[in-house]
Amino acid sequence: MASWNSGPLEFIYQVLGWTAFTCWSISFYPQVILNFRRKSVVGLNFDFALLNLIKHSSYLIYNASLYFSPAVQKQYFEEYGYGEMIPVAANDVAFSAHAVLLTVITLFQIVIYERGTQKVSKLAIGIVSVIVLSAAVCFFIALPTHSWLWLVSIFNTIQVCMTIIKYVPQAIMNFMRKSTDGFSIGNILLDLSGGIANYGQMVVQSIDQGSWVNFYGNIGKLLLSLVSVSFDIFFICQHYVLYPATKDFKSVASKEPENDIKEHLVPRSDEPAASENV
Structure with a gap:
């Protein structure tokens, strides 16, 4: 495998990588903490949580396989060249x-905490069922020929598709309510930074190696960044431009107890539930 040509670029690469890790990782905690404090998950889109699990599980399989497995690495080098990283x-x-x-x-919080009338939509269950079945079929196709790189690339494709799909429920809910009240923009800002x-990080590696193979050699990582950034910008426009929070809501939210915040998160009776907006 190729080595780094520039020490400073390698350092920048590591800094950017762990910056992305920190921003993306911290972005998970506000929702978990809010659920714990309220002892309720009312207002959290269950479809988003389920699809998010499939997305990150697929991404973990891809990353861990390519990082730790000599067999997958060997097939990667055979595909893109032994001079690549x-x-x-x-x-x-x-x-x-x-x-x-x-x-x-x-x-787990969804299971144990108050969830009102919310539930996972049939569409989300159908999507997950199709993905799991497809992954199983791909595994048995790859097994006879040991096409492990092709198989992990399938999981990479799954995580890209899930990245696109998982944001849709929240975007539609904001549009239907014409409001982002109760929606944490802090998560989005951290996600954008990550x-x-x-x-x-990918650009720095390409500059050091004088090659752009790592972009199409790991198209999933590239699309993950582009899709996430695109949706984050869209959410920021919704929050600050299209549906800015009113002063009344801010003043009330600052005074009311945490358990009452769910009233701003749950659509009114004449509005569609979040799980129906997938």
Whole structure:
């Protein structure tokens, strides 16, 4: 495997990678803490939580396989050349493992805390069923020929698709309510920072190696950054431009107890539930 040509660029690469890890990892905690303080998950989109688990699990399988498996690495070098670097860094594996853990905790909170009338939509259950079945079929296709790189690339594709799909329920809910009241923009700002740092990490590696193979050699990581940044910008426009929070809401929210905040998170009776907006 190729080595770094520039010590400073390698240092910048590591800094950007762990910056992305930090921003993305911290972004999971506000929701978990809010659920714990309220002892309620009312207002949290269950479809988002379920699809998020599939997304991060798929990404963990891809990252861990390419980072740790000699067999997958060998097939990667045969495909893209032995002079290339593995496009997965330690921070990618650490983030994926951490994301799966926090998503599982969130789903556990959904089980044990008050959830009102909310439930996972049939559409989300159908999507997950199709993905699991497809992954199983791909595994048995790859097994006879040991096409492990192709198989982990399938999981990479799954995580990209889930990245696109998982944001849709929240975007539609904001549009239907014409409001982002109760929606944490802090998570989005952290997610945006992580996406930019992740993209910058790939650019630095390409500059050092004088090759852009790591972009199409790990198209999932590239699309993860681009899709996340695009949706984050869209949410920021919704929050600050299209549906800015009113002063009345801010003043009331600052005075009311934590348990009453759910009244701002749950759509009125004439508005569609979050799980129906997938």
